[in-house]
Amino acid sequence: MSQRPLSVVYVTQDCAVALQRSLQSIDDLADEILVVDGGSRDDTMEVARAAGARVLQHSWAGFAAQRQYAVEQAANDWILMLDSDELLTDCGREEIRQVLQQKPEAAAYLLPRYSVFRSRRIRHGDWRHDVVIRLFDRRQGQYDLDELVHEAWRSRGKTAQISCPCLEHHSYVSYAQLLAKAGRYTELNAQKVVARGRSVGPWAPMSHALWAFFRGYVLRLGFLDGVEGGAIAWTTALGAYFKYAIARDLLAAQAGKRR
Numbered sequence: 001m002s003q004r005p006l007s008v009v010y011v012t013q014d015c016a017v018a019l020q021r022s023l024q025s026i027d028d029l030a031d032e033i034l035v036v037d038g039g040s041r042d043d044t045m046e047v048a049r050a051a052g053a054r055v056l057q058h059s060w061a062g063f064a065a066q067r068q069y070a071v072e073q074a075a076n077d078w079i080l081m082l083d084s085d086e087l088l089t090d091c092g093r094e095e096i097r098q099v100l101q102q103k104p105e106a107a108a109y110l111l112p113r114y115s116v117f118r119s120r121r122i123r124h125g126d127w128r129h130d131v132v133i134r135l136f137d138r139r140q141g142q143y144d145l146d147e148l149v150h151e152a153w154r155s156r157g158k159t160a161q162i163s164c165p166c167l168e169h170h171s172y173v174s175y176a177q178l179l180a181k182a183g184r185y186t187e188l189n190a191q192k193v194v195a196r197g198r199s200v201g202p203w204a205p206m207s208h209a210l211w212a213f214f215r216g217y218v219l220r221l222g223f224l225d226g227v228e229g230g231a232i233a234w235t236t237a238l239g240a241y242f243k244y245a246i247a248r249d250l251l252a253a254q255a256g257k258r259r
Contacts, residue, residue: 007074015084036070064151092166107157108136113167125222190246209241
């Protein structure tokens with residue numbers, strides 16, 4: 001049986017070096033490579049075109065909305081959504097090929113992913129187990145447009161999981177990059193807290209931060225990943241602290257407007 005046509009889709013922004021490595025990992029899996037770029041100022045679009053990708057420019061619309069737009073522009077119904085800092089592993093490529101050559105048992109597939117931080121594979125802590133829906137039939141789901149960050153595909157059909165580690169996530173190359181990205185996500189996460197409509201007590205920032213560090217560094221053995229494990233645990237705790245601290249500010253501002 002021939003393989004079902006597959007579009008490998010990227011949403012990009014200033015990621016030329018990472019994208020080039022990711023595109024090389026796809027090999028001959030894709031029938032189409034689609035790159036939707038939000039306005040890169042580096043060579044991202046040139047790298048994509050050189051690899052044979054179809055490139056579209058679309059002003060940044062938010063994480064979920066940008067991905068949904070990209071999915072809708074693809075030529076094929078089966079989509080493999082990749083981030084520019086993700087590499088498809090050899091075993092992942094073969095298992096995806098097998099899924100597409102047979103009658104898929106599900107409408108969406110969870111792909112196991114492991115992270116590499118400063119050239120070290122992270123095996124413990126909050127990053128130790130990670131699965132993401134990245135292979136799916138676009139006719140049976142969509143991205144949740146209400147999610148401001150950590151957007152995910154919502155399948156209306158059955159979801160299955162591929163067994164082998166499919167994705168190698170080269171998330172951060174430096175401590176500075178880890179800290180900067182955590183800061184960018186913090187305010188979006190605070191907005192999610194506010195949107196839930198719950199009160200945030202004065203001790204919430206500290207209690208959530210302490211629990212986040214203890215969970216990742218002690219309970220989930222993050223200390224076994226050395227300095228990198230410590231950086232991940234502390235940054236997660238810092239993000240938790242300011243997530244709830246900023247949420248308190250936002251809630252106080254809302255209350256002030258109602259007076």
